[in-house]
Amino acid sequence: MALLEGKVAVITGAGRGLGEAYARLFAAEGAAVVINDIGRSADGMWLADEVAESIRAGGGKAAAHTGDISDVAIGAGLIDFARAQFCGVDILVNNAGILRDKSLLKMEEADWDLVQKVNLKSMYAVTRPALAAMKEAGKGGVIVNTSSVSGIVGNFGQANYAASKAGVWGFSHVLALEGAKFGVRVWTLAPAAVSALTAGLMSEDMCAQLAPEHVAQVALYMVSGLSGQRTGHTIFASGQGIRELKLLPSPGIRGGGSGTPVTARALAEAEEQLYYPAPALTIMDFSK
Numbered sequence: 700m701a702l703l704e705g706k707v708a709v710i711t712g713a714g715r716g717l718g719e720a721y722a723r724l725f726a727a728e729g730a731a732v733v734i735n736d737i738g739r740s741a742d743g744m745w746l747a748d749e750v751a752e753s754i755r756a757g758g759g760k761a762a763a764h765t766g767d768i769s770d771v772a773i774g775a776g777l778i779d780f781a782r783a784q785f786c787g788v789d790i791l792v793n794n795a796g797i798l799r800d801k802s803l804l805k806m807e808e809a810d811w812d813l814v815q816k817v818n819l820k821s822m823y824a825v826t827r828p829a830l831a832a833m834k835e836a837g838k839g840g841v842i843v844n845t846s847s848v849s850g851i852v853g854n855f856g857q858a859n860y861a862a863s864k865a866g867v868w869g870f871s872h873v874l875a876l877e878g879a880k881f882g883v884r885v886w887t888l889a890p891a892a893v894s895a896l897t898a899g900l901m902s903e904d905m906c907a908q909l910a911p912e913h914v915a916q917v918a919l920y921m922v923s924g925l926s927g928q929r930t931g932h933t934i935f936a937s938g939q940g941i942r943e944l945k946l947l948p949s950p951g952i953r954g955g956g957s958g959t960p961v962t963a964r965a966l967a968e969a970e971e972q973l974y975y976p977a978p979a980l981t982i983m984d985f986s987k
């Protein structure tokens with residue numbers, strides 16, 4: 700049985716890459732999909748139109764939206780469009796994102812601002828009207844927010860991108876708490892997949908291992924009934940492996956309370972409790 704029969708899914712940045720893979724899989728599982736993307740192909744066609752047309756040609760339900768999701772009025776317009784086309788919104792995947800990589804000393808203000816606007820302000824611009832629509836419909840819903848390993852542990856040359864993606868991570872935790880009041884489940888997805896930019900640099904085998912279709916199956920698990928009532932989790936997903944990412948506290952040192960503070964010297968002597976032991980695994984390493 701199709702997993703998303705009768706559901707309406709809005710996916711931002713779905714004209715190519717990961718978003719396109721989610722849209723094609725969700726449509727194949729019975730969802731009506733709204734493909735948002737601001738991009739155009741080399742011959743000037745809207746990427747969103749191309750993907751929506753191809754899904755419809757295969758018998759699926761799809762509509763294209765070509766607005767910039769970092770604009771508050773356009774974000775609201777996207778949700779209105781979904782409701783007008785398919786009578787509701789059950790699933791939102793906040794996927795659109797951009798990079799403007801430079802080390803901090805070379806980074807211009809515009810590189811910083813644009814990345815925050817597209818990657819982080821879009822969370823407000825699209826999610827707020829989507830949550831309001833889900834609350835009004837009273838049927839719950841699922842929202843997936845796209846973060847990145849870069850935002851969680853850092854990556855050289857990505858101060859702007861990492862800050863925006865760490866922002867998504869924080870946003871998502873709060874949304875999980877607030878969405879629970881309305882039966883809206885929330886996930887954070889930290890994907891790794893071959894992109895339009897990196898495909899040409901990789902071997903065929905590597906491209907297959909990191910195909911967006913691997914991540915799409917994880918997104919489908921998140922938005923379908925397969926994940927039950929789960930909410931608030933962060934999942935790293937790639938063709939090489941899938942795992943939850945969670946912040947773990949170290950054993951810590953009991954504070955001085957109203958008495959004597961734990962001194963700086965005492966801290967230096969208790970480093971075993973202060974710091975978390977070096978992890979046996981790194982996020983993307985599935986060799987062990």
Ligand SMILES: NC(=O)c1ccc[n+]([C@@H]2O[C@H](COP(=O)([O-])OP(=O)(O)OC[C@H]3O[C@@H](n4cnc5c(N)ncnc54)[C@H](O)[C@@H]3O)[C@@H](O)[C@H]2O)c1
Binds near residue numbers: 716767
């Ligand atoms: N590919 C990876 O390995 C990887 C790793 C970590 C995180 N991510 C995140 O996953 C998401 C998808 O990445 P991808 O690799 O498929 O990227 P991609 O560049 O192939 O696709 C992103 C799409 O978003 C669209 N877009 C950009 N700005 C937009 C805007 N303002 N409004 C509407 N659409 C807009 C682009 O036109 C593009 O089609 C991004 O948020 C990215 O940061 C990807």
